[in-house]
Amino acid sequence: xxxxxxxxQLVYDAEDEYRPEPTVPAGPPAWQDGSLRIGIHTxxxxxxxxSLEIAHALGANALQIFSASPxxxxxxxxxxxxxxxxxxxxxxxxxxxxxxxxREELQLGPLVVHANYLINLASPDRVLRVRSIQAFHxxxxxxxxxxxxxxxxxxxxxxGGDARQAAxxxxxxxxxxxxxxxxGSLRILLENTAGQGTVLGSTFSELKFIxxxxxxxxxxxxxDTAHMFAAGFNIREAEGLDKTLQAIQSTVGLARVYIxxxxxxxxxxxxxxxxxxxxxxxxxxxxxxxxxxxxxxLAPAAAGxxxxxxxxxxxxxxxxxxxxxxxxxxxxxxRTLWKLSGKPAPxxxxxxxxxxxxxxxxxxxxxxxxxxxxxKKRAAARSRGVAKKKR
Numbered sequence: 001x002x003x004x005x006x007x008x009q010l011v012y013d014a015e016d017e018y019r020p021e022p023t024v025p026a027g028p029p030a031w032q033d034g035s036l037r038i039g040i041h042t043x044x045x046x047x048x049x050x051s052l053e054i055a056h057a058l059g060a061n062a063l064q065i066f067s068a069s070p071x072x073x074x075x076x077x078x079x080x081x082x083x084x085x086x087x088x089x090x091x092x093x094x095x096x097x098x099x100x101x102x103r104e105e106l107q108l109g110p111l112v113v114h115a116n117y118l119i120n121l122a123s124p125d126r127v128l129r130v131r132s133i134q135a136f137h138x139x140x141x142x143x144x145x146x147x148x149x150x151x152x153x154x155x156x157x158x159x160g161g162d163a164r165q166a167a168x169x170x171x172x173x174x175x176x177x178x179x180x181x182x183x184g185s186l187r188i189l190l191e192n193t194a195g196q197g198t199v200l201g202s203t204f205s206e207l208k209f210i211x212x213x214x215x216x217x218x219x220x221x222x223x224d225t226a227h228m229f230a231a232g233f234n235i236r237e238a239e240g241l242d243k244t245l246q247a248i249q250s251t252v253g254l255a256r257v258y259i260x261x262x263x264x265x266x267x268x269x270x271x272x273x274x275x276x277x278x279x280x281x282x283x284x285x286x287x288x289x290x291x292x293x294x295x296x297x298l299a300p301a302a303a304g305x306x307x308x309x310x311x312x313x314x315x316x317x318x319x320x321x322x323x324x325x326x327x328x329x330x331x332x333x334x335r336t337l338w339k340l341s342g343k344p345a346p347x348x349x350x351x352x353x354x355x356x357x358x359x360x361x362x363x364x365x366x367x368x369x370x371x372x373x374x375x376k377k378r379a380a381a382r383s384r385g386v387a388k389k390k391r
Contacts, residue, residue, distance in 0.1 A: 027303075029149070029185075031109025034302030036293075037062040037317035038337050038345070040330055041114070048090045049099045056106045058334045059345040062317045064112035064152075067091075067142040071117055073135065091142065100147040107346075110149035110317050112222075112259055115139045121173035122156030122166040122200055129173065132156070136177040144186055149315065150259055152189045152222045155200040155210060164209070167200055171213030178217055189222040189259055194230035194274040202231040202272075204251035211252060221252050224261035224321075225292065226277070229284055232270035236288045245297050254297055262289065262318045262337060278322050278329065279336045290340040293318060 031037065039062030042051040048065075055063035068074055068091075103111060119136050123129040136153060143151045156173075158166035174188065190210060195202030200210075204221075211219050225235060233247070234240030248254055264282030266275035280286035292298065300316040322333045338345040 029109055029303075030107060031061070032303035032315050034300055035061075036341055036343050037110065037300065038320075038334065038341070039063045039108075039110075039112070039317055040320040040322075040334055041065065044090070046090075048095060049102050052099070052102050052106055052108060055108060058331050059338065060334050061108060061346045062110055062112070062319065063108055064114055064319045064321070066116075067113050067139060067146060067148075068116070070114065073118060073131065074116075074138065091145075093145075096145045096147075103147065110259075110315055111147065112150045112152060112317070112319055113139070113143045113146065113148045115151060115153040117154070119153060120156040120159075121153070121170045121177075122158055123169075124159055124161040124166070129169065133173050133177045136173070137179075137181065140178060140181045140183065140186070140188075144181065144184060148186055150187050150189050150220075150222070152191050152259065154191050154193060155207070158198045158200060160198055163198075163200065163206070166198075167206055167209050168213060170200065171210050174210075174214055174217060174219070183218060187218045187220050187258065189220045191222040191261070192224055192227050192231070194227045195232075195272040196274060202227075204248055208251040211256070220256040220258045221248075222259040222261060223248070223257055224263060225284060225289075226261070226263035226265040226282075227274060229265045229269055230267055230271050230273055230275075234269055235292065236269070236284050238291055241288065241291055241295065245295070249297075257298075258315055258317075260292070260298065260316070260318050261321050262292070263321050264289075276322055278325075279320070279333050279340075286336075286340065289337070293337065293341040 039060045040055060040058060041064040042054040042058075044051050044065050044067070051063060051065045103109075116135055116139065119132040119139075120128060121132050121136065123132060139151060139153070155170050156166070170190075178188070190201060190207050192204070192207060193199045193201040200206055207221055211221070228235055228244060233244040235244050245254065248257060262279065264277040264279050264284045265271075266277040266282055267273040268283050277283075279289055298316065303315075318337060320330075320333050320337065322329070324330055334345075
């Protein structure tokens, strides 16, 4: 039986064309609302998410952590296995996801990760430099997995070599470490230093030189108050603070300063010795930190409302790295910064009304005092007891 030939010619209809939905760009994080952000470095001992609870309980709305031990070399690997030995599970994908979710619940931001102290991206020793590049690569991977906003690293030391060549080596090392890493919203911040030995970064022109060699990387600056003071910037005085901010603006630019480490200094001006002290108990003093926290050039701006380059930047936060000599020192320093700022601290959900920005502890009810009986009554009671036994 012959079949009638079918018409196989397809008619193109523009309405049948598949058009994917336009990708909606992710909005800025909720914490970038222009509010004052005060945080503190907290421990990741035990469960890494516990660091969030510590910062929240202290009245901070931002925090800084290490993503691994800061004074040990770690085996190379991904975020899930970049720490060798016991406790590796704290860096698992499940732990990272739990950390991100809990941070969102507590509305903490920004999250700053500080890189390993052993990393020297400027080292003239090729073996140490390669090891440092690999270690910083792992820091980047872990920071991305944690959902961190900033990763802070010290530039490194030239170890007696040419400082300009060493600064160039830092930029090259940063590019190599970031290769094949999808950084997303993570930004790398170079921290200024106190100028000890051959360490780079005690001047803002050195930091600018490195940043300019990394135009393809999301980079910025973290400034440390104790480091600036030890390097010779007299931020203790109002005039000295203004001159320092002008020096920053004329080099790296204040818009690229995202984190300010708030630390008082145990050592005097221009000592070139890095020793942190409690706020108001060092050589910088309370008045200086009050000016720093309230200086118009350091005020944070809300996302989408960026100010002129000479003004505050988006996402700026003040982070404490003060010592803990005795229990309660961390709370004391966070409390001090909020008081000096003149702004109320965030109130943790479900807490009582704040006093000086912190949760008020409920007063314990006093137990009624036991009635005192005289020695004569006690002796009489004992004699009655003995008489009953004899019966």
